[in-house]
Amino acid sequence: MYYLETEQSFDSAHFLKGYDGKCKNIHGHRWRVVIKIESPTLQKEGQTQGMIVDFSKLKQDLKEEIDYFDHSLIMEADTLKPNTLTALKEEGFLLVEVNFRPTAEEFSRYFYERMSQRGYYVKSAKVYETPANCASYGEDSHGRL
């Protein structure tokens, strides 16, 4: 089996609604996303001969995914009061609503699914919230998610 890995980073703020601790506050991270794809075969001809996929294409596809969140406030749906939401929107802030609690674990599943939808066979997606803390989503040793 062949594997490729690439990574991209983005800056954004989030908060964890209902969290008893400092992460309940709006705070920022430089999120680092590392994607690992796999393939049993390589391209047979042309520019990409001998490659699973060109690194530049893989990198670009991941960049398009992370750019959606860059310099935004990521928030779980229905976790801010309507007035707060309206005020933030009126200020022109970039808000990105997600339908999950914005933890590193949930983001690792999110990027796994987004890159899979782009046609990659994703082995794992790893998301670093801080240089020391990361979560990953992918197959176990039996190929199960």
Ligand SMILES: Nc1nc2c(c(=O)[nH]1)N=C([C@H](O)[C@H](O)COP(=O)(O)OP(=O)(O)OP(=O)(O)O)CN2
């Ligand atoms: N399993 C998880 N635990 C926590 C997550 C998460 O996504 N998955 N997220 C948070 C908070 O978002 C927080 O920003 C990160 O937590 P923490 O490690 O406390 O942050 P720091 O590394 O900045 O801690 P310092 O002690 O201030 O250096 C919490 N838990």
